Amino acid sequence: xxxxxxxxxxxxxxxxxxxxxxxxxxxxxxxxxxxxxxxxxxxxxxxxxxxxxxxxxxxxxxxxxxxxxxxxxxxxxxxxxxxxxxxxxxxxxxxxxxxxxxxxxxxxxxxxxxxxxxxxxxxxxxxxxxxxxxxxxxxxxxxxxxxxxxxxxxxxxxxxxxxxxxxxxxxxxxxxxxxxxxxxxxxxxxxxxxxxxxxxxxxxxxxxxxxxxxxxxxxxxxxxxxxxxxxxxxxxxxxxxxxxxxxxxxxxxxxxxxxxxxxxxxxxxxxxxxxxxxxxxxxxxxxxxxxxxxxxxxxxxxxxxxxxxxx
Amino acid sequence: xxxxxxxxxxxxxxxxxxxxxxxxxxxxxxxxxxxxxxxxxxxxxxxxxxxxxxxxxxxxxxxxxxxxxxxxxxxxxxxxxxxxxxxxxxxxxxxxxxxxxxxxxxxxxxxxxxxxxxxxxxxxxxxxxxxxxxxxxxxxxxxxxxxxxxxxxxxxxxxxxxxxxxxxxxxxxxxxxxxxxxxxxxxxxxxxxxxxxxxxxxxxxxxxxxxxxxxxxxxxxxxxxxxxxxxxxxxxxxxxxxxxxxxxxxxxxxxxxxxxxxxxxxxxxxxxxxxxxxxxxxxxxxxxxxxxxxxxxxxxxxxxxxxxxxxxxxxxxxxxxxxxxxxxxxxxxx
Numbered sequence: 001x002x003x004x005x006x007x008x009x010x011x012x013x014x015x016x017x018x019x020x021x022x023x024x025x026x027x028x029x030x031x032x033x034x035x036x037x038x039x040x041x042x043x044x045x046x047x048x049x050x051x052x053x054x055x056x057x058x059x060x061x062x063x064x065x066x067x068x069x070x071x072x073x074x075x076x077x078x079x080x081x082x083x084x085x086x087x088x089x090x091x092x093x094x095x096x097x098x099x100x101x102x103x104x105x106x107x108x109x110x111x112x113x114x115x116x117x118x119x120x121x122x123x124x125x126x127x128x129x130x131x132x133x134x135x136x137x138x139x140x141x142x143x144x145x146x147x148x149x150x151x152x153x154x155x156x157x158x159x160x161x162x163x164x165x166x167x168x169x170x171x172x173x174x175x176x177x178x179x180x181x182x183x184x185x186x187x188x189x190x191x192x193x194x195x196x197x198x199x200x201x202x203x204x205x206x207x208x209x210x211x212x213x214x215x216x217x218x219x220x221x222x223x224x225x226x227x228x229x230x231x232x233x234x235x236x237x238x239x240x241x242x243x244x245x246x247x248x249x250x251x252x253x254x255x256x257x258x259x260x261x262x263x264x265x266x267x268x269x270x271x272x273x274x275x276x277x278x279x280x281x282x283x284x285x286x287x288x289x290x291x292x293x294x295x296x297x298x299x300x301x302x303x304x305x306x307x308x309x310x311x
Numbered sequence: 312x313x314x315x316x317x318x319x320x321x322x323x324x325x326x327x328x329x330x331x332x333x334x335x336x337x338x339x340x341x342x343x344x345x346x347x348x349x350x351x352x353x354x355x356x357x358x359x360x361x362x363x364x365x366x367x368x369x370x371x372x373x374x375x376x377x378x379x380x381x382x383x384x385x386x387x388x389x390x391x392x393x394x395x396x397x398x399x400x401x402x403x404x405x406x407x408x409x410x411x412x413x414x415x416x417x418x419x420x421x422x423x424x425x426x427x428x429x430x431x432x433x434x435x436x437x438x439x440x441x442x443x444x445x446x447x448x449x450x451x452x453x454x455x456x457x458x459x460x461x462x463x464x465x466x467x468x469x470x471x472x473x474x475x476x477x478x479x480x481x482x483x484x485x486x487x488x489x490x491x492x493x494x495x496x497x498x499x500x501x502x503x504x505x506x507x508x509x510x511x512x513x514x515x516x517x518x519x520x521x522x523x524x525x526x527x528x529x530x531x532x533x534x535x536x537x538x539x540x541x542x543x544x545x546x547x548x549x550x551x552x553x554x555x556x557x558x559x560x561x562x563x564x565x566x567x568x569x570x571x572x573x574x575x576x577x578x579x580x581x582x583x584x585x586x587x588x589x590x591x592x593x594x595x596x597x598x599x600x601x602x603x604x605x606x607x608x609x610x611x612x613x614x615x616x617x618x619x620x621x622x623x624x625x626x627x628x629x630x631x632x633x634x635x636x637x638x639x640x641x642x643x644x645x
Contacts, residue, residue: 067569081361096563159464
């Protein structure tokens with residue numbers, strides 16, 4: 001019995017040493033939709049940069065997968081228990097979070113939404129990318145590069161998340177509206193998993209011999225598309241989303257035509273800066289479009305672009 | 312004939328009783344030690360709002376732990392409890408939101424579909440002789456896919472059934488003791504554990520579950536219809552997953568079809584930390600509940616302390632290994 005206690009005590013003492021020290025600076029809790037993907041790490045980096053300049057303390061957490069709606073609610077509950085001066089929140093499901101957000105409102109804790117936002121009037125502002133518009137630009141680029149006609153296919157991360165739906169619909173609707181001769185022959189979902197997306201891509205290429213182009217809707221999906229095309233030795237116009245080392249390399253060596261990037265660092269900065277303004281009583285706009293960029297071989301080294309890409 | 316096998320099993324159960332009691336005490340002391348540690352090191356840990364948060368975070372994993380305890384004591388394993396929970400939540404959503412039926416029908420549907428899916432697992436294991444690990448791995452994927460297909464990849468909201476969110480979020484205790492407003496989801500967890508404990512210790516089914524896990528062959532040779540009782544065990548576990556489905560759907564006011572995978576491992580961890588043997592024949596519901604609370608206190612405490620998220624996972628992994636190691640040490644000493 002003593003042995004067990006001793007070991008647990010040691011493990012916990014080790015973790016205590018890793019905990020952030022307490023201080024009198026304002027504290028903002030930020031709950032994101034994930035933490036392991038490079039994208040969320042870039043949002044976190046932006047939030048930390050802004051925290052340093054604004055002289056505030058932050059914590060940044062998110063569930064392991066975007067399916068874990070209830071885990072995110074538990075995180076939100078724990079964050080509120082810490083009495084933060086501000087709350088940054090990217091909802092996996094807005095409705096599920098409403099009771100806790102109401103609690104934050106009653107406790108006069110300012111809430112700033114980010115990424116796909118929160119369907120509610122509680123957040124003072126939302127820092128987000130317009131994914132529908134951005135995916136539309138990807139569709140225009142694709143049509144331009146394949147000569148405005150022929151078959152294309154999509155590999156999307158999932159059919160339930162806001163970003164999955166917006167990027168798919170943004171691409172598909174733009175194609176239908178502006179490029180009627182381009183046919184979308186297949187849309188498959190690979191959970192953002194590189195290996196699954198690779199297998200999906202190979203199957204799509206196998207079953208559509210006339211395929212001209214493919215669009216991968218997030219980092220995991222596009223890496224799968226690149227791998228699949230490489231393994232099948234097929235030359236396609238490939239367009240991606242987000243960044244990451246492998247995707248950047250593929251753009252530089254020409255296998256990938258280009259990609260859409262959001263501005264994750266900017267999203268993180270926007271959250272902390274907006275909260276800082278809120279506690280100082282400044283007025284905030286209803287939404288902040290944190291923007292997106294099309295990047296390819298020609299502008300990947302441009303400092304403005306390079307600043308928002310991550311490895 | 313049936314009695315002989317039960318008598319054969321009974322001594323080994325009571326022989327292990329003292330160790331089981333000791334183990335429970337160890338787990339309980341570890342839980343108290345964790346709470347004390349976090350209480351001292353994180354100022355916001357022992358606040359009412361946070362303790363309610365911990366209880367609420369345990370409701371779903373605890374009920375899934377109860378479901379898994381039946382199966383694991385019977386010498387099986389059920390990897391499908393997480394997605395089965397989701398499947399039940401989705402079926403409840405279909406009945407209430409898509410068909411507009413009264414709430415009671417939705418509750419019954421969740422439990423019935425849980426029992427049905429559990430019985431299918433049980434039949435695959437008992438009649439087709441597919442090992443439980445594989446059979447329930449298959450069911451895990453099958454149910455995950457079915458939930459997505461039936462829900463058409465979207466959450467089903469319960470906005471037309473306003474009372475549905477009360478199942479988990481209202482507090483019956485709060486009406487009696489206003490300062491002690493523990494959400495109903497937590498109450499359901501404790502009721503499920505008590506009922507589960509009664510089934511295990513006071514009923515014929517419970518004795519057969521222990522008999523299956525201790526020595527299935529002996530039970531069969533003594534005339535117990537082991538196939539039948541296996542199916543019943545998995546069906547019971549499935550209907551308890553239906554309860555978890557109701558709690559989570561009510562808490563989120565929606566059936567989330569993509570959720571569920573990964574919860575089976577949390578449930579198994581709770582069962583094992585609680586001293587139930589993975590090889591079957593030994594275990595308690597109280598142990599499982601304590602195990603579930605150890606997991607959620609740990610997660611919450613590290614979070615409140617502000618430990619980096621990556622390290623939270625490392626520490627949780629270490630605690631699981633330590634808990635099971637101590638469990639093995641105690642058994643060897645006996």
